[in-house]
Amino acid sequence: MTLSLTITHLYPDYLNLYGDLGNIIALKRRCEWLGIDYQVHLLNLGDTAIPEQADLYFMGGGQDQDQVRVIDDFHTLKRDAIQADTLNGVVFLGVCGGYQLMGNTFLMGNGEETKGLGIIDLETKAPGPNVKQRCTGNLIVEILPEIYQEMQAIYTKPKTIPQTLVGFENHSGQTYLGDGVRPLAKTISGFGNSAEAKYEGARFKNTFGSYMHGSLLPKNPHFADYLIWLALVKKYNDPDIRLPVLADQEEWDAHQYFVQRYA
Secondary structure: OOOEEEEEEEOOOOOOOOOOHHHHHHHHHHHHHHOOEEEEEEEOOOOOOOOOOOOEEEEOOOOHHHHHHHHHHHHHHOHHHHHHHHHOOOEEEEEOHHHHHOOOEEEOOOOOEEEOOOOOOEEEEOOOOOOOOOEEEEEEEEEOHHHHHHHHOOEOOOOOOOOEEEEEEEEOOEEEEOOOOEOOEEEEEOOOOOOOOOEEOEEEOOEEEEOOEOOHHHHOHHHHHHHHHHHHHHHHOOOOOOEOOOOOHHHHHHHHHHHHHHO
16 A cells, blocks of 8 residues: 655745745655655635645744734634644654744734734744844754654654754744753753753644744755654554654765764
């Protein structure tokens, strides 16, 4: 039996900063190399989300005005379906602005509170207008042990994968996780969720958020595989699904160079 996935890309025309489209490209290529059929479904302004049609959602980052632009559309045409899917274990990845939007509220730098999408319990607060520091630069983190342990077991044979994730962050917003939401990783170098948090990203069920741009999944193919595996397990209700082992030598060399240079 050939496995297949439907990948839904949310607001590609508005939330597409810092190479975030590369995450969709990485998912497509990994599926091809792993022998998984796929289709990519674009959901833009004015499009209605239908529950149980997506196996994996992706939402990238955007400027503040673009983030605000999509909120009413999401709540009117998409929220009920996507919230039902994510609560039911459908995989969702939000990056930077997409990560911030996933929460309940976003407090802008001018003190204006913007309603979030409400699909994960977190809130983001921007510094006031007199605060100049941004969380910007290369970001290296260590995946939490419980996630890493599961990631190691998704392949048909043992495969050595790094416990690190690498990327680039550029955000003023400071994100705080609510009850039941776990961070994705512990910060080794850089900031992550906030200037003081020492942790990066979030996970609730199969919903993930991260501040890593540039792009997250091409630099971290083990995390791309993990999201694909989670989506397959959910779709086919089969926790015994395993992925073929790909060589990935160039990806690992680039990943390790990043860690050695910036850690």
